[in-house]
Amino acid sequence: MNKLTITVSILFIVALGATACKKEGALTATGDETGYMVPQGTHAYDTTILNLYNKYGAYFLYRFTDKDTYWTPTGWKNSVMDTTGMWSTGYLMTTADTNYVDRQLALIKKLWLSYYSDAFLTKFLPAKIMLCASLDSVYTSYLFNPTRYVKTTKSVGAWYNYDNICVNYGSMAINSMTSSDSTRFLAKANLIFMQNIAGRNLSAPTNAFSSIPTYAATFSSQALAYAQGIITIYYNTRSPQLDWNAYIEAMVTRSETSLNKSTANTDMTYQGILNVTKDSAGKIRQRYNLIRNYFITNYGVDLQAIGNAADK
Structure with a gap:
């Protein structure tokens, strides 16, 4: 009986401990x-x-x-x-x-x-x-x-x-x-x-976005890359994923005013990428609209609102 009593007591204590752990976990x-x-x-x-x-x-x-x-x-x-x-x-x-x-x-x-x-x-x-x-x-x-x-x-x-x-x-x-x-904190935290x-490779380009440029082409200038809708630096590695990331970065760091400002097509920054001076074939705006609308439609998030607030 003594052994049984001790065993039951131990089991009771363990049960209490388990219950306490569950309450703490909540x-x-x-x-x-x-x-x-x-x-x-x-x-x-x-x-x-x-x-x-x-x-x-x-x-x-x-x-x-x-x-x-x-x-x-x-x-x-x-x-x-x-x-x-x-x-x-x-x-x-x-x-x-x-x-x-x-x-x-x-x-x-x-x-x-x-x-x-x-x-x-x-x-x-x-x-x-x-x-x-x-x-x-x-x-x-x-x-x-x-x-x-x-x-x-x-x-x-x-x-x-x-x-x-x-x-x-x-x-x-x-x-x-x-x-x-x-404003600087807003810009930095969101970027x-x-x-x-x-x-972390969490966001991939859509087929519609990827199919617009000819990535296999060789470009001798940034202007030729822009004409294809490619906004990454023309002599660096190119891919749909790198462009997808670049378009997102452009939206969250530049205001619409900056993106639409007439800027020489030799300039390799995001400024003016939606203006015809850089976007001579309209492909940059086409890809910009695809990615902006993608996040609005799928997540209810307008990434350009961030750039408008950050780039004052």
């Missing part, structure tokens, strides 16, 4: 492959973060390790100095100050997420959004007298790496953002989002 969201858990704390904004996860399946993290953001299967992407004093091209970040995460989330919602439908964000947001207090692009400059390498940094609004996007302004700097700062989507 309050958190854990990914199958990431091992992350939200909420990460008990702040009021942790509810917002949990709601974002439940809605889009993306972790908005203010507590994370260097490995979480810098590591990729091909190596670490943080900038480091080698034995010669040269810094590798990359980025450096610090995690968000928890006193400012609520305002940072509001900024992200207003100037980034608000431009997209729920269907778009559910499909295209990466697994992790890293909330940062500082975020710098790092590269090496070469100075003379005396000759030396110098670490050069530039604060940026966002940066993408593999399965995550880092976002700046989780610090007191958010309190002093100007209108120009907000980085599009580059992250392209980097």
Whole structure:
């Protein structure tokens, strides 16, 4: 009887433990492959973060390790100095100050997420959004007298790496953002989002878009490429996918006014690609309309609205 009593008691404790685990699990969201858990704390904004996860399946993290953001299967992407004093091209970040995460989330919602439908964000947001207090692009400059390498940094609004996007302004700097700062953040965050989507090969060109140019042709000038509807640089590798990505980038970085501005057909920027000066055969506008309408029809998202807001 004693052995039976002990056994029943153990089973009862295990059952209670299992029940407790189930109740705790209902309050958190854990990914199958990431091992992350939200909420990460008990702040009021942790509810917002949990709601974002439940809605889009993306972790908005203010507590994370260097490995979480810098590591990729091909190596670490943080900038480091080698034995010669040269810094590798990359980025450096610090995690968000928890006193400012609520305002940072509001900024992200207003100037980034608000431009997209729920269907778009559910499909295209990466697994992790890293909330940062500082975020710098790092590269090496070469100075003379005396000759030396110098670490050069530039604060940026966002940066993408593999399965995550880092976002700046989780610090007191958010309190002093100007209108120009907000526009720059809008432009950078949305461009980085599009580059992250392209980097993960999540959006493929349609057959209608791909069939317009003759990609097998050899072009001796940018004007000849434009005539085919190709807006990537004429002497670089060409493909429907690269053009698809380029058209998306053009839409989210340039206003319609800029895209329609008369610009020499030797110019290799996105400015003027819809004007007849560059679009002599009308194929660029044809492809532009195909891709713009594709995202409107399938996701309820007008990518050009982003470019109109970013390019003022």
